[in-house]
Amino acid sequence: MSKKVLVLAEVKDGKLRQVSREALSVARRLAAGGEVAAALFGPGNGAHAEELAGYGAQKLYLAEAEALAVYTPDAYAQALTQLVREVQPDVILTGHTAMGRDLAPRVAARLQLGLITDCTAVETSGETILFTRPIYAGKAFQKKAFLEGPVFATLRPNNFAPEEQRTVLDVFPFRPEIKDVRTIVREVVRKTASGVDLSEAKIIVSGGRGVKSADGFQPLKELAEVLGGAVGASRGACDAGYCEYALQIGQTGKVVTPDLYIACGISGAIQHLAGMSNAKVIVAINKDPEAPIFQVADYGIVGDLFEVVPLLTEAFRRVLVAK
Structure with missing residues (x-):
């Protein structure tokens, strides 16, 4: 049975993160002929639309509110929560990055959804999606699945092969209602030299x-x-x-x-x-x-x-x- 899959893509230093490409490739497989949608938050990030289309995204929900220019837990959690409620996806995927680790639990709690984090493999068994994740400091692995409701998971970078597949992409402006943001980022100071992430x-x-x-x-x-x-x-x-x-x-x-x-x-x-x-x-x-x-x-x-x-x-x- 085909599914609607939503991938929250992430941009860092003006570039689409590799794990977002990987997540789109996983999304295509899980959609099984259904809909693969991506979401991008932040002003100017619509410039990455063609790249998302190159990895199979069919729809792009683009939120370019100024409040989303820099990641803050309050603003991004409100935006993603509203988007999930509006789109009603069967599967939600994002990278197990610093942002994903912080954001996914907040959104899952707001939507009262289960969440499987740090997944290193994804497979299907009939209509069930099985996620593999490490436990006991990587000494063992467990397979987990959702019994009901939307599937929500974060994917560990460099564990899934990004496969290019160009699609026709429809872009939908998304304007979340963001209020009561308690944290404002004034400046980002980097202590490490620029280079490979x-x-x-x-x-x-x-x-x-x-x-x-x-x-x-x-x-x-x-x-x-x-x-x-x-x-x-x-x-x-x-x-x-x-x-x-x-x-x-x-x-x-x-x-x-x-x-x-x-x-x-x-x-x-x-x-x-x-x-x-x-x-x-x-x-x-x-x-x-x-x-x-x-x-x-x-x-x-x-x-x-x-x-x-x-x-x-x-x-x-x-x-x-x-x-």
């Missing part, structure tokens, strides 16, 4: 206490730049003041699923593994051959990261230049 990066070079200092991250940054990836860190490195907490990966930081994760000087505590153990390929570099990180690594290098990382950087640079 850590939560959606395909390649991550991450450092732990073994980098020894803030300067110790420089070889990692050079390797990440050559590979077109992002730099991450363990909580130990952040606590030691070697880098900003915005780079922290783990149970109390960001959860990432890159194609390649290079762990440099990271012991492999369970809290860190919870944030990166689902990476497709893990490479560990550590002087201690007994470090727990080697138990989850696909490839391990026992050695000093300050010797190994520059050698890897130079080797990758030669290979990429040869191409």
